[in-house]
Amino acid sequence: MITVGVAGASGYAGGEALRLLLGHPDVEIGSLTASSNAGTLLGAHAPALAPLADRELVATRAEAFEGHQVVILALPHGASAALASALPTDTVVIDCGADFRLRDADAWAAFYDTEYAGSWPYGLPELVRADGTKQRSELVGSQRIAVPGCYPTAVSLALAPAFEGGLVQTDDVVVVAASGTSGAGKALKPHLLGSQVMGAMSPYGVGGGHRHSPEIEQNLTVAAGSPVTVSFTPTLAPMPRGILATCTAKLANGVDPQRVRAAYEKAYGTEAFVTLLPEGVWPHTGAVLGSNMVQVQVIVDEHAGRVVVVAAVDNLTKGTAGAAVQSMNLALGLPEGRGLPQAGIAP
Structure with a gap:
């Protein structure tokens, strides 16, 4: 043991x-x-x-x-x-x-x-890099591992395949993501009181002020092989846990929109903890509650010339502790999914 x-x-x-x-x-x-x-x-x-x-x-x-x-x-x-x-x-x-x-x-x-x-070494095994390899190779046998932030987990897995495939522009990326209140920790804070949160949503860290912004850009730069600039706006949602991230980037010039979904199928087709949903089915935070799963859906808005990717993750499981256990398994040479739930808790 x-x-x-x-x-x-x-x-x-x-x-x-x-x-x-x-x-x-x-x-x-x-x-x-x-x-x-x-x-x-x-x-x-x-x-x-x-x-x-x-x-x-x-x-x-x-x-x-x-x-x-x-x-x-x-x-x-x-x-x-x-x-x-x-x-x-x-x-x-x-x-x-x-x-x-x-x-x-x-x-x-x-x-x-x-x-x-x-x-x-950064503990997001599924993160695809510019050379087509994935981050898990850095975690096998490692003695020290940094677990990703919860927002960067959702946003990086949402957009990395598009950048790795050269499908989107690196200077026009917009992310708006909603998180449950547990993402702010357990300390008592007036703006997290039930009377303040229930029935309301609010933005914070607007204008590039959120601490996860440089981490998101770092990960997407790894995927693209060149610097990526992101406008990131987090919002607080009236739920205890979960993240829903809506991420968009400008389609690169001359890219056939049909290539976009294929890039995601290639990136995540064999991943145990990232689900590319069937076309027309959208991520839902309730579906990943308590699980180590990330749900992803991608579509091309051809009118606006943008790739739109939505990801749902439980900020406490895959967004934090699940990533820690997954990384621990890789570090120790255990099966990567040992002890990690794929099934969520619903309703």
Whole structure:
């Protein structure tokens, strides 16, 4: 059995990681740590995790994970780097935060208020690159992995095949995506109160201000082989979890629209966790709830000369903790889908 510890176990991402690890046949759950919640029982914060309800949360320190083969970090941005540096080099460390996602130090400095810590292999196995290969080759056997952000997961998988195939222009990309409130974390915030959220939608991070913007551009640049510029507008939707991303890009000059769907069939035809829906069927956040799946649909708006791609993902599962477990499986040489649900929870 592989002993896996979780730092930040009382938060949404940490709790989702534990939910998945409880169903993993090769895993024994080790230390569970927290910051302000240290000394309390997990059940007080995550009552849905009944098998672990009586486990005490201990302080988040490196020594708590002594003897662990894997440590999953579900910490706020800026908090992972110090802990990761104190863990043994032969421990597989998987960071669900932002600390090691960006390859450009200037991009980090523009969006975050802590020192740049470097970059780790990026944990989005299905991401197609400009040379036609996929990101999973960088994850096999890796000791350090950066889990993607939830918005970048949906947007990157939505648009990467079009860029890899040279089907769209790199300077005219527009994304509008709606997320459930769990994407903002578990801390109490006035704008996330039920009375503020129920029956309403609102934008935030408008005008290129969202921290996932450079990550989205980084991923699409990898797919295109040249710089990609994205206008990204996130919105808050009255639901606890899920993302629906509507992504459009200008069709490249001279491209036959019939080539577009073929590119997506090629990219995702054999992927276990990305479903290219039948033509005319559109992604639905409820269909992926609790699963590690991404639903994708693509169409060409010939009147506007744009490719339109819609993707749905559960921001806590495939968008965070599911990607961590999937990356862990690849790092350890286990079957990639071990312990990961393909079926969602509906209604």
